[in-house]
Amino acid sequence: MPQQTTSAKDAGGNQDKSAGLTDQEIEHVEERSQLRAPVIYEVLRREGEQEMSRPITSLWWSGVAAGLSISVSLLAQAILQSHLPDTPWRMLITPLGYTTGFLIAVLARHQLFTENTITAVLPLAKGLSWEMLGKTARLWGVVLFANFVGTLVAALFFSFTPALTGSLSSAMLDIARETMANTPPEMFCKAIVAGFMIAGMVWLLPNSEGAKFQVIIVMTYLISAGGFVHIIAGSLEAFMLVLSGNLGLWDMLLRFIAPTLLGNIIGGTFLFALISYGQVAEEM
Numbered sequence: 001m002p003q004q005t006t007s008a009k010d011a012g013g014n015q016d017k018s019a020g021l022t023d024q025e026i027e028h029v030e031e032r033s034q035l036r037a038p039v040i041y042e043v044l045r046r047e048g049e050q051e052m053s054r055p056i057t058s059l060w061w062s063g064v065a066a067g068l069s070i071s072v073s074l075l076a077q078a079i080l081q082s083h084l085p086d087t088p089w090r091m092l093i094t095p096l097g098y099t100t101g102f103l104i105a106v107l108a109r110h111q112l113f114t115e116n117t118i119t120a121v122l123p124l125a126k127g128l129s130w131e132m133l134g135k136t137a138r139l140w141g142v143v144l145f146a147n148f149v150g151t152l153v154a155a156l157f158f159s160f161t162p163a164l165t166g167s168l169s170s171a172m173l174d175i176a177r178e179t180m181a182n183t184p185p186e187m188f189c190k191a192i193v194a195g196f197m198i199a200g201m202v203w204l205l206p207n208s209e210g211a212k213f214q215v216i217i218v219m220t221y222l223i224s225a226g227g228f229v230h231i232i233a234g235s236l237e238a239f240m241l242v243l244s245g246n247l248g249l250w251d252m253l254l255r256f257i258a259p260t261l262l263g264n265i266i267g268g269t270f271l272f273a274l275i276s277y278g279q280v281a282e283e284m
Helices: 023-032 037-053 056-083 095-107 113-119 121-126 130-160 166-180 184-207 212-225 231-243 249-283
Strands: none
Touching: 037 113, 037 121, 037 130, 037 184, 056 095, 056 130, 056 166, 056 212, 056 231, 095 212, 095 231, 113 121, 113 130, 113 184, 113 231, 113 249, 130 166, 130 231, 166 231, 166 249, 184 212, 184 249, 231 249
């Protein structure tokens, strides 16, 4: 006996294109259909609202965990760099290590500051108010500080315990010096690109069921391979240079923290998040 076919009508009363398909075939179509932009926006907006409503202690410990997790990026890069020959193609392989910390932080759902530059701003863009501004500032402030504490703890561990071999420690400092060689304007501009790419990664994830692993790797690999800078991943490098005496505290704040933080926020918020909101504003 043939399966029953569905002859549905759309919202305008017109015959739906699914007419003539079986229920099972329609189900397959729905499973393979990509989420529309307004659906992705709503998913991320609700995530942002959930993050804003979490207790400060939950945000704090999740942020510290993210700082510790992201520290694996520099460690993995150094492992690859210390074992590969010093050839031009090495610079295309070592960035693969950079992706590992992001994989841990994102897939474990830790609170990473640059992810919040898009998820927290989407609810704010929809309903701008002093209350929403306060919630956004609370979320950003707690998560950013907690991320820094996590990377500082990792830097202290790597710098003052025998966990690392001499060659591995040297490789981590070499990578850090390359990052800190950027001038403040270069830091700022490169951070805009990194912020935009992280926000793009966050936007892609809801539509990437079964491919989240690949999305995170591709987007974060490009950040490292392109020499762009991320405020949290780069903070471990800065802390290690300060602890080793290769970088002054004020230099870290003025040459790295300030321009990179501002650039990441502009790239992730004003460029990507607000543009993403603009493309769906009339459909919501």
